[in-house]
Amino acid sequence: MNRIDDQLNRLFRAAAKVEAGAMPPPPFGLETRILAAWHTGSPRGFWDGALLKRGLVFALVIMGISLCPVLQKNTSSQANPFSEYLQLAASDTTSQFDNAP
Amino acid sequence: MDNREGSIRSEGDSPGMTDAEVSACLARGRAGDEGAILELFHYMHPHVLRLVRANLPAKEGAEDLVQKVCVKVIHNLHQFSGKVPFLHWVSRIAVNTCLNQIRHERHRPEVRLGDLSEDEARVVEQLAASPTELDASEKVAAKELVDKLLAGLRPADRLLMKLMYLEGRGIEEISDLTGWSIALVKVRAFRARIQLRKSYARLMKENP
Numbered sequence: 310m311n312r313i314d315d316q317l318n319r320l321f322r323a324a325a326k327v328e329a330g331a332m333p334p335p336p337f338g339l340e341t342r343i344l345a346a347w348h349t350g351s352p353r354g355f356w357d358g359a360l361l362k363r364g365l366v367f368a369l370v371i372m373g374i375s376l377c378p379v380l381q382k383n384t385s386s387q388a389n390p391f392s393e394y395l396q397l398a399a400s401d402t403t404s405q406f407d408n409a410p
Numbered sequence: 411m412d413n414r415e416g417s418i419r420s421e422g423d424s425p426g427m428t429d430a431e432v433s434a435c436l437a438r439g440r441a442g443d444e445g446a447i448l449e450l451f452h453y454m455h456p457h458v459l460r461l462v463r464a465n466l467p468a469k470e471g472a473e474d475l476v477q478k479v480c481v482k483v484i485h486n487l488h489q490f491s492g493k494v495p496f497l498h499w500v501s502r503i504a505v506n507t508c509l510n511q512i513r514h515e516r517h518r519p520e521v522r523l524g525d526l527s528e529d530e531a532r533v534v535e536q537l538a539a540s541p542t543e544l545d546a547s548e549k550v551a552a553k554e555l556v557d558k559l560l561a562g563l564r565p566a567d568r569l570l571m572k573l574m575y576l577e578g579r580g581i582e583e584i585s586d587l588t589g590w591s592i593a594l595v596k597v598r599a600f601r602a603r604i605q606l607r608k609s610y611a612r613l614m615k616e617n618p
Contacts, residue, residue: 317610327553343480
């Protein structure tokens with residue numbers, strides 16, 4: 310084994326023998342604070358807030374409603390892109406026949 | 411719950427509670443019994459304090475962190491499945507809370523021979539001069555020297571080295587406590603060990 314490794318191992322073995330000592334009792338007031346926190350209930354983080362979830366759902370609904378007409382328009386124009394021209398042409402032809410002597 | 415509570419370190423400091431008593435306390439605590447919550451708090455407090463003291467470099471923040479850990483445990487009692495011993499579960503929460511606390515620490519002092527106390531410098535000399543184990547009288551100085559060497563590591567690496575070499579925990583146990591994969595524990599331990607070796611070699615070079 311490397312000389313440095315051996316020395317480090319001996320150093321760690323000696324350091325590990327140091328006892329942490331007896332743990333003191335909980336400081337005054339900690340018990341009360343723990344109980345108070347328990348009574349307050351689980352702390353709510355940013356992501357697990359019910360308000361945030363409701364806000365996200367609401368935003369999605371608004372997005373859906375606002376995108377709906379645009380999508381409908383797109384699908385109808387994509388079905389036949391020349392539909393407006395055909396309508397115009399048809400009306401023009403009809404009016405020409407109507408005006409014929 | 412199986413009978414593995416005894417394997418958790420610092421059990422001796424906790425008020426004596428059998429597995430059955432812990433289970434009963436947990437059930438009562440989940441049902442909203444204030445007395446049971448207090449019993450659980452007194453049971454885990456010494457264990458949490460020891461873990462926090464061992465893993466937090468600045469001792470002044472220990473009490474706040476102990477409170478944070480205890481509150482986390484009590485709020486999440488419903489998540490405890492009972493598959494592992496209660497104190498083991500508490501340890502995992504404590505270690506992760508400590509890790510989050512020290513994660514953003516930037517100050518990593520480089521240890522120099524001139525920074526060592528007389529006793530610590532003597533430990534370095536003794537290690538270099540003799541292949542035997544250090545005397546029991548030198549263990550406190552050895553611990554202080556180790557703390558100084560570990561202070562130069564990244565927080566996660568420091569925690570890993572303490573768990574591994576000072577608390578004598580195995581790789582699987584560390585993986586369980588920290589939530590890191592076994593491969594990650596091994597890689598981190600290897601890198602941290604290289605870093606420690608460099609720091610110690612630097613000290614040895616300075617040692618006349």
